[in-house]
Amino acid sequence: MMDITREVEILLVEDNPDDVELTQHALRAGKLCNSIHVTRDGEEALDFLFCRGLHADRSFDRPVQLVLLDLKLPKVDGLEVLRTLKNDPRTRRIPVIILTSSREEKDLITGYDLGANGYAQKPVDFDEFREAVRQLGLYWLVVNIPPPPLHGEK
C-alpha cells in the first residue's frame, strides 16, 4: 500500500492563482498534498530552493521532494530556474517536473537538455488534469526513491 505518512514537500512554481488553486485541488483530490509550498515567480522559487532571502531559515538538509515548475513566470522564467537548479550541486538532484500549457517542441527539448526529470502538459479537460497530477504525485512521491540528503554524502 502507499506510504502516505511519509513526509512530503512539493514546491509548486506557478504564477497564475487559478492554476495554483486547480493544481492544489487536484493534489488534494489525490490525497498527496501533505506539505505543498507555492512560489509565484522564479525569483521566489530560487530563494526558496537555495534557502535564502525570505527562506533563509530553510536548510539544504531538507530538500523538497518534487518541484512542479511552470515555464512562463514573472521575473525569472521557468527554464532559467531549472538551469540554476540543475547547475548547482546542492540542488541538482531535486526532481523537477515541468508542468505547463505549452507543448512547444523547443520547450520540451530545452527542458530535457537542462535536466528536467519530466514534462507534463496541463490538459484543458480538468478530469484529465486531475488524473495527470494524481499519477505524477503517486509516482514521484510514492514510487520514486528520492536522492539521499546532502549531509549524508559528506
Place this chain on the structure above:
Amino acid sequence: MTLLEIQKSKLILPSFVLAVLVLLLAGLGAYRQGRRNVAAEQLVRHTFQVRGELNTTLSLMQDVETGSRGYVISGEESYLEPFNNAVQLVPQEIQRLRQLTADNPEQQRRLDALEPLISLRVRTAEADIVARRTRGPSAAEQTLSAGQGKRSMDAIRGTIAEMAAAENRLLEHRSDELRASNAQTLALFMALVVLLAGLLTAVLFMVRRNAAALQRELELTEKARVYAENIVDTVREPLLVLDAGLRVQSANRSFYQIFRVTPQQTEGKLLYELGNGQWDIPALRPLLAEILPQHTSFQDFEVEEDFPGIGRRTMLLSARKLFRVGNSTDSVLLAIEDITEHKKAEAMFRGLLEAAPDAMVIVNRQGDIVLVNAQVEKLFGYGREELIGRKIEILVPERSRQEHAERRSEFSAHPHLREMGVGLELYGLSRDNREFPIDVRLSPLETAEGTLISGAIRDITERKRAEDRLRKLNAELEERAVALKIANQELEAFTYSVSHDLRAPLRHIDGFSKILQEDFAPHLPAEGQRMVQRIRAGARNAGQLVDDLLGLSQVGRRELKLEVVGLKGVVEAVLRDLEGEAQGRDIEWRVGELPFVECDAALIKQVMANLLSNALKYTRPRPKAVIEVGTRQKDGQAVVYVRDNGVGFSMKYADKLFGVFQRLHRAEDFEGTGVGLATVQRIVHKHGGRVWAEAELDKGATFCFTLRRGLEDEGAA
C-alpha cells in the same frame, strides 16, 4: 670520289704519255739496231765475197800452175785449156777484188803487190809452155826445176792468205761490234719492256680504281636522282617541268593525282593545250615566256579556273628556271598550289567573323588592328578602313590606354585564352567619344603570319543595367526576407502565447466548472447542472480548437525529418491509439499491403491518424463500419487510400474539404474543429505530394494521397 682518288686519276695521263714515249724509244732503238744489223750483214757478205774472190783467184792461179805444168810434163794440149781459161779470168777477178776493197787501202796495197806476182807467174808459165813447145820436154823441165814458178806461186798464196786473213779479222771485228750492239739493244729493250710493263700496270691499276670510283659515283648519282625523283613525287604540290618550248617534260605524282590526268595526256604536250586549255591564261603567257631568256621567276600567281574532273579551283602558280647539270637544255619548273580549300576556309573564317554576335577585333602582337567585323563598326562607330593598321588602344578610353598597352604586351608574351568577364571592369571608347562597359574574351590565334590575338568584345551596358536592377531587387528581397523572418518570429511568439495564454483560461473554466459540478452539486438545480455541462463542453471544444491550430502551425514551421518508414507499422500504431474510440462498435478494418516511404514519421502518423479517425467518426451511423487502407497505382504513382462506408459528402463541396475551419457536417452530428484535413493537406504538400477525396453523399468517402518520394519507387512491403 675521294681526294686521293682524284689525284690518282690525274696521274693516269702522264703515265700513259710516258708509256707511249717509252714505246717510241723502244721502236727507235729497234729501228737503229735493225739498220746496224743490215749494215753488218752487208759487211759480212762483202767479206765473204772478198774471200770468195780471193779463193777464186787462188784457184785460177792453181789452174795456171797445174795447166802449165801438165803441158810441160806431158806435152798434151788438153792441159792448156784450164790454163788459158784461168789466164783470161784472173784479170777480171783482180778487177773485182779492187772494186770490193776500194774502201780498204790496206787491201788495195796488197792487191797492188799481188798483181805483179800474178803477172810474173803467168809469164813464167807462158815461158815454160813456149820452152816445151820449142825446145822440148827436157828444157822445159829444166825451167820448171829452176823453181821460178814455185817461188812466185808461194808469194801469190801468201798474199792471198794475207788478204783473206785481213778480211777475216775485219769480219771478226765487225761481228764483235754487232754482237755488242745487239746485246746493248737487247738490254735496252729489256729495260724498256720492264718500264712499259710497270707503267701499263700502273695505268691499268689506276684506270680500274678510277672505274670503281666512277661506278660508285654513278651509283651515287643514280641514288641522288632517285632520291630527287622521290622528293619531287612526294611533294604535295603538283610540279611540272617544261622545256624551252613550254612542253611538259615531266610531272610529279601529285600533278596526276590532283588534276586526275594520266602521263599520256600530259607528257610532251604544250602547257597551254593541257586539259581544256585552262592554263592558257593571257596574263600567264608573258610571265612564262620571259623566264628562260631573262632568267626571271614568278611566285604565287593566282589562277581561278574550271578544271575538268575536279571543278573550279583556285591555284597559286610559281615558276623558275631549272638548272640541270649534264643537260644543256633549259627547263622551267612550274609549281602549282591548290589553295581552293584554303580560300574556302578563309571565306568561312570571314563569314564566321562577320556572323559572330560579338564585335571581333584581331590584332597582331604589336597591337595593330589586323581585322575587324561589322559588329565592331556598329559598336564603335568607325569604318573598317579607319581601324586597320591602327593601335587597338584607339578603342580604349584615354585614361586606360597606358595600362592597356602594358597589359597587352604581357598578354602577347604569354598568350592564353582569357574568358569573358574575368576580373576587370573594361570600357570601350566609340568614335564619338562615348564610353561604355564592355566584356572582352581574348584568345590567341595561330596563323601563318604568326600569333595574332582575337578579341571578342561585347557591349554589356544592358547587362550592367540588368545587374544593377538585380542587385537592387536582391537588396529589396533581402529586406523583405528580414521582414518575413521578423513576421515569422512574431507569429511564433503569437502561437506560443496562444498555446499558453489561451489554453490557460479554457482550462480554468473547465476546471472550476468541474469543481462546481462536483463540490456544489447539491446546491445546483438540474438546469444549472446542464449549463455547467455546456460550459465545460464549450471550454473543451475551444481547447481542442487551440490544440489543433497549434498542431497545424507547427506542421508549417517544422523541418521535415526524412526517414524510411513502413506505412503498415504507422497504420497499426494509429489503430492502437484509436482502440478507445472504436470500443463498442462493429468495425471491419481492412489493412492491405502498404509501402515503405521516405517521410517524416511523426507527420505521416498524424496524417494517418486524422484520416482514420475521420473514417471512424463518419461511419458512426453505420451498424457495421468498413474501413479500408491500401495502395493502388495511378499514373505510375503509388497512391495510399483510406476508404470508409460512412456518410460521405457531396462532391460539390469537395474544394472546401481541406480548408481550415471548413466543415461539411453539423457539429451536433459530427464533432470537429475543421482543422484536421487542413493539417493533412499541409503535411502531404510539405512532402511534395497530393491529397484528394472521392465521395458520394451517404455512400462513403475515399481519401487518397501521394508522397513525392518513395511511394513510386518502393514496392508494397
